Structures are given as structure tokens and as C-alpha cells.
Amino acid sequence: MTAEQHAQKHPQVWRRFSPRDTLLRYIWYLGAVAVVVWSISMLDIPWFYFLDAHLQAYDLAYRMWPPDLEFLETLANPLLETIHIATLGTAATVVIAFPIAFLAARNTSPNAFTWFVGRFILVTSRSVNTVVWGLLFVAIFGPGPMAGIWAIAFRSIGFMGKLVAEAIEEIDVGVVEAIESTGASRLQVLWYGILPQVLPVIYGTTVYRWDINIRESTVLGFVGAGGIGILLYSSINQFQWQEVSLMLVAVFGVVLISEFVSAAVRQRIT
Amino acid sequence: MLTISNLEKVYPTGTKALSGVGFTVDTPQVVAIIGPSGAGKSTLIRCINRLVEPTRGLVKLHDTDILTLNRSELRRARRRMGMIFQEYNLVERLTVMENVLSGRLGYVSFWRAYRRKFPPEDVRAAFVMLERVGLAGYQDTRADALSGGQRQRVGIARALMQKPDLLLVDEPTASLDPKTAREIMRLLVELAHDRGTPALVNIHDVALAQTFADRIIGLRQGEIVFDDTADQVTEAVLTDIYGEEDWSTTIRREGNGADNGPETKPPDDKNGLIREAAAG
Numbered sequence: 273m274t275a276e277q278h279a280q281k282h283p284q285v286w287r288r289f290s291p292r293d294t295l296l297r298y299i300w301y302l303g304a305v306a307v308v309v310w311s312i313s314m315l316d317i318p319w320f321y322f323l324d325a326h327l328q329a330y331d332l333a334y335r336m337w338p339p340d341l342e343f344l345e346t347l348a349n350p351l352l353e354t355i356h357i358a359t360l361g362t363a364a365t366v367v368i369a370f371p372i373a374f375l376a377a378r379n380t381s382p383n384a385f386t387w388f389v390g391r392f393i394l395v396t397s398r399s400v401n402t403v404v405w406g407l408l409f410v411a412i413f414g415p416g417p418m419a420g421i422w423a424i425a426f427r428s429i430g431f432m433g434k435l436v437a438e439a440i441e442e443i444d445v446g447v448v449e450a451i452e453s454t455g456a457s458r459l460q461v462l463w464y465g466i467l468p469q470v471l472p473v474i475y476g477t478t479v480y481r482w483d484i485n486i487r488e489s490t491v492l493g494f495v496g497a498g499g500i501g502i503l504l505y506s507s508i509n510q511f512q513w514q515e516v517s518l519m520l521v522a523v524f525g526v527v528l529i530s531e532f533v534s535a536a537v538r539q540r541i542t
Numbered sequence: 543m544l545t546i547s548n549l550e551k552v553y554p555t556g557t558k559a560l561s562g563v564g565f566t567v568d569t570p571q572v573v574a575i576i577g578p579s580g581a582g583k584s585t586l587i588r589c590i591n592r593l594v595e596p597t598r599g600l601v602k603l604h605d606t607d608i609l610t611l612n613r614s615e616l617r618r619a620r621r622r623m624g625m626i627f628q629e630y631n632l633v634e635r636l637t638v639m640e641n642v643l644s645g646r647l648g649y650v651s652f653w654r655a656y657r658r659k660f661p662p663e664d665v666r667a668a669f670v671m672l673e674r675v676g677l678a679g680y681q682d683t684r685a686d687a688l689s690g691g692q693r694q695r696v697g698i699a700r701a702l703m704q705k706p707d708l709l710l711v712d713e714p715t716a717s718l719d720p721k722t723a724r725e726i727m728r729l730l731v732e733l734a735h736d737r738g739t740p741a742l743v744n745i746h747d748v749a750l751a752q753t754f755a756d757r758i759i760g761l762r763q764g765e766i767v768f769d770d771t772a773d774q775v776t777e778a779v780l781t782d783i784y785g786e787e788d789w790s791t792t793i794r795r796e797g798n799g800a801d802n803g804p805e806t807k808p809p810d811d812k813n814g815l816i817r818e819a820a821a822g
Contacts, residue, residue: 449593450631450697454704455621455648460655464644468635542635 336517343515344522347503351522354499357417357492358485361424366478368425369432376433377440380466390437397430402488406497417498424485424492431484432477439473440466472541479534486530490523543567543740544590544708549599551585551764559585560596560764567708570738572731574745574755574772578784582764583744587710590742591623592616603708621648624701624739626730628713630693632685632700639681641696642668645703664703671699675729691722698730702737709734709741716746723747727754748780752794 273281289297374380375390400408405426409419443466451465493501500519507515547564559582567573575583588594590601592608601608606619624645632641646664647655654660660668672678675695680688685696694714701709714730715723731754734741745751751758752772760768760783768779777789 444631446627446629446631447633450625450627450700451633451644451647453591453593453620453623453625453710454645454700455617455619456644456655457617457647457652459652460647463652463656464636464640464647465633468633471635 332513335511335513338514339518339521340512340514341518343518347500347519347522350493350500350503351526353417354489354493354501355486355526357420357424357489357497357499358482361421361489362428362478362482362485364421364425365428365432365481366474369429369436370474372429373433373436373440374462376437379443379445380440380462390433394430394433394437397426397428398434399430400427402427403491403495406492406495410496415496415498420489420492420497420499423497424489427488428481428485432474432481435477436470436474439470443469475541476538479537483527483530483534487523487527543570543604544742545600545602546590547600549586549589549601550597551582551589551594552597558764560589560599563599563761563764563766565759565766565769567740567742570734570740571756572734572741572743572754573757573759574743574751575759575761576745576748576751576783577761579746581761583761584712585764586761587625587712587742587744590708590710591620591625593625617648621704622707624704624706624709626694626697626701626709626711626714628716630690630697630717632693632696634684634686636685637681638672638677638683638685638688638696639668641685642671642681642699642703645700648704668699668703671703674733675699690718691726694718694722694726695729698726698733702733706739709739709743711741711743713744713746715750723750724753730754748775748792749794 372390372393375386376394377390378387381387381390402423406419406423409422409426413419413422447469448461448465451461456464489499489501490504491501493499493503494505496502500523504516504519507513507519544567546566549560549563550558551560552558563582563586575586577583585594589596589599590603590608596609599609603619603622608616608619611619633644636644640658643658643660643664646660650660650664669678669681672681675698677692677695677699680692685693688696697714709730711730715726718726727750730741730743733739743751743755745755752775755772758768758770758772758775759766760779762783767782768775775793777793780789780792781787
């Protein structure tokens with residue numbers, strides 16, 4: 273082999289992207305920047321207000337300190353109610369989301385129509401915010417925790433259903449084959465071959481969603497759907513910042529605890 | 543017992559996995575099916591219990607024409623065909639007992655299966671079976687805590703719990719070390735002979751097939767090119783099945799290993815199991 277042939281076969285220069293690829297990549301970057309610029313120019317932001325933002329923030333912090341500890345007594349019950357709303361809403365979610373997940377998984381849905389129905393329910397559930405669900409259920413059930421529970425449940429169904437459906441689609445089909453070849457019925461295959469495989473995902477997402485729901489249920493009171501939110505709303509409206517700060521600390525504490533609980537539970541799932 | 547004729551399978555992709563396969567198993571014998579990867583061995587076995595739908599042909603188990611059955615009739619027919627898999631296909635998060643009892647699913651109602659309330663005679667049969675495959679005392683162990691050899695023993699127990707008229711065995715030893723592979727094959731063949739259950743065994747290992755099978759069927763590109771007793775397998779036959787290669791070291795020679803026909807004396811099962819467990 274001559275030196276020339278050798279150099280051709282083993283060149284010194286190697287490029288990850290061709291010039292065309294590089295050009296395309298820069299066009300994408302340019303596009304992303306254009307979108308940001310367009311968004312800002314459309315929003316018509318009053319930049320003038322930002323000039324004293326740091327002073328306003330300092331002032332707010334000053335008025336919040338110290339938290340009004342006497343308010344704790346009034347706070348205790350609504351705070352508990354918030355946790356109960358999250359827990360009951362999550363429980364309702366598990367019961368409802370589970371069958372829908374089987375409809376929405378390609379490999380367990382009886383046919384294309386049921387699959388579409390399952391997916392449709394999940395997408396609908398996720399496309400509406402918890403607070404908006406809260407507004408709807410306050411209109412249906414009247415104000416109070418019942419509206420909150422269903423608002424939490426209806427938003428969570430889409431979340432849990434989607435994750436469980438995806439887990440079902442990724443199960444080991446060999447196990448399903450094995451159970452089918454024993455002459456088991458469809459329902460038995462579901463219960464014996466598929467459910468055990470997705471159980472860790474069901475446990476994990478349930479606890480994770482409960483954790484999220486505790487945070488979400490703190491604002492449900494804004495629209496009258498029970499819990500601590502109604503107090504938070506009225507304290508803000510009355511400029512009782514020391515009460516507000518106490519509530520923020522209390523919610524922070526509860527979220528922290530739920531975080532620990534869910535982390536501990538998820539670690540134990542095998 | 544089992545009659546297959548003109549069996550054909552064309553996958554939706556256009557691949558012709560089986561073209562006109564036919565044979566009969568009329569005595570309780572162990573039939574090894576050998577052939578290169580892609581020859582249609584797995585497809586053949588799966589066409590018999592219709593985990594794969596054959597395109598055309600005939601499969602008859604005793605007097606039942608398997609291919610004309612509707613869903614619920616097929617379920618009843620599947621109860622009579624126990625299947626054993628290469629990757630064991632146990633439900634990993636369930637206990638050994640639940641896995642063994644799952645062999646009875648075709649016979650119990652959904653609610654019994656749901657509450658894990660199997661009939662007492664099934665539970666007793668399961669304990670007997672566990673002892674027979676060398677896993678006595680393992681009933682509450684989760685399947686994912688077992689070694690490969692132990693898992694395949696559970697797989698065998700599950701299939702036999704069906705009290706099958708036919709065993710369909712797909713590469714039972716391909717995921718196991720050579721020693722465990724022999725132990726598993728020996729157990730399988732013993733059980734098949736004891737119970738008078740014919741077994742179709744897909745297997746890659748020609749020497750293992752020769753050692754344990756009564757009869758060998760060679761499959762090449764979806765067609766049967768050899769069907770005879772194990773001692774008739776020669777270098778020419780292997781060349782015909784697999785293609786040109788030096789086969790002299792593959793074929794089990796007479797006097798090599800001092801055993802003719804299926805091995806007879808099993809070593810102490812318990813010890814084998816303990817060694818196996820220690821090996822992880």
C-alpha cells in the first residue's frame with residue numbers, strides 16, 4: 273500500500289457532523305431564539321414595574337416576618353382537610369385509573385375503539401388543570417371538600433393512567449405467553465401474568481401522585497373546593513402577610529413530610 | 543397422539559417460517575427438534591398450541607383438530623399442552639407456589655385464582671411436584687430470587703401441573719450452564735417417560751439432543767430434512783441440516799461418556815440442587 277492509499281484509508285480528519293448537518297443545527301438554534309424574541313415582543317411586558325421589584329420583594333418579606341404563630345390554631349383543621357382531600361382524591365384515582373390504563377395500553381385493549389376511548393379519557397383528564405376541574409366540581413357539588421376530592425381525582429386519572437398504561441405496554445410478553453399456554457382465561461392472564469409485572473409502577477406512581485396532590489390541594493380553596501386555600505386567599509386579600517407566611521411554612525412542612533414518606537415507600541417497592 | 547401435516551406459517555412480513563411440515567408422534571417419546579436459528583423450530587412448537595396462528599395445515603392432538611377450535615375451545619385444548627420456555631417465563635414477582643399453581647389456571651375460576659384459593663388437591667399436587675423437581679421447601683420464595691436452573695425447575699413443575707397430554711419445550715437449556723443444562727434435560731426426560739407424556743423439545747445442542755432424545759427431527763428453512771432415532775445422526779445428516787462444517791467433535795460417540803441412550807442413573811438430586819444454588 274502506498275502512503276497515499278494508506279492516508280486515504282485511515283484519514284486524520286473525522287467529523288461528527290457533515291457541513292449540511294451543522295448548517296441545519298444552526299438554523300434550529302436561530303429558530304429557537306426567534307421564538308423567544310417573538311414571545312417577549314407579543315406579551316407587551318411593562319418593564320417599568322421591574323425597576324423597583326427588589327424593593328417590593330424586600331418590603332413583602334419584611335411584612336411577612338415574623339409568622340403569626342397564634343394563627344396556627346385556626347390553621348390546623350383546614351391543613352388536615354387539605355391532606356385528606358389529597359389522600360381521598362388519590363384513592364379514587366387508583367380505582368378509576370386502573371381499568372382505564374388497561375383500555376389505553378395497546379397490548380391489553382380489546383380493540384382499536386376501546387384503545388381510542390382509553391387514550392381519549394386520559395388526554396381529557398390531563399388537559400384540564402386541577403383548579404379548573406375544581407371550578408367545575410364546585411359548580412356541580414357546591415363548595416367544599418367533595419369538589420376538591422373529585423378535582424384531584426379527575427386530574428390524577430390521566431397522570432396515573434398514562435404511566436400505568438405505558439408500563440403495561442412494556443411488560444415481558446414471554447410471561448403472558450406462558451400463562452396463556454396454561455389455558456388461562458383473558459381475565460386470569462391479566463390478573464396473574466400482567467398485574468404482578470406492573471404492580472411496582474402502580475405503587476410508585478400512586479405515592480408520587482399523592483405527594484403532588486398534597487401540593488395541588490393547597491390551592492383548591494382559591495376556587496372554594498376546600499382545604500387551606502380559602503384561608504390563604506382571604507389572608508392575602510386582607511394583607512395579613514404574617515398569616516400568609518405561617519401558612520407557607522406549614523405547607524412547606526407538610527410537603528416535606530410527604531416527600532419523605534413517598535421516597536421511603538418507593539424505596540421499599542421491589 | 544399428535545399428528546401434524548402440511549403445516550405452513552407465513553408471517554405478515556412475508557417470511558415463510560414453515561412450509562409443509564408433517565410428522566406423527568404416536569408413542570410417549572421425547573422428540574428433539576434441531577436445526578439452525580431461523581429454521582422455524584420455535585414457530586413449529588408455537589403453532590401447535592396456537593401461540594402463533596398457522597397459515598394452513600393440520601394439527602391433531604388425540605381426536606381434537608386444534609386449528610379449527612374457537613377461543614374457549616382452544617383454552618380447553620391448551621390445558622392439555624404444557625409449555626416450557628427458554629427464558630423460563632415465570633411471573634417474577636410471585637412466589638414459587640403461585641407460579642407452580644398457575645399451571646392450574648385453566649381449571650379454576652377467576653375468583654379462585656384472584657384469591658389464590660386453589661382446590662386442596664391442586665395444592666397437594668403442587669407440593670408433590672415441588673419435591674419431585676427438587677425444590678421442596680421453596681414454595682414461599684419469590685421466583686426472582688432463584689437461580690436459572692431452579693427457575694427452569696419451576697417452569698417444568700408449572701407445565702406438569704396441567705397434567706398435559708403433550709409437552710412443548712422451547713430451548714429449555716439455552717440459558718443454562720452445561721452442567722445445569724444436563725440436569726434439567728435429565729429431569730425433563732425422566733418426567734416425560736414416567737408419566738408417559740410425549741415431549742417435543744427444541745434444542746440447539748446436538749450432543750444433548752442425542753443423549754436424551756428418543757427421536758430427532760431436523761428442520762432446515764421450514765422443512766423437515768431428517769426424522770429418525772438419535773443414533774442415526776451422522777456428519778452427513780448434520781451437514782444436510784446446518785451446512786458444511788467439521789462435525790466430528792459435535793456428534794456424541796459411542797463409549798464416550800459411557801452411556802448409550804438416555805442416561806439412566808441420576809445423581810443425587812438434592813446435592814445437585816445445593817451445588818446449583820451455591821453457584822447462584
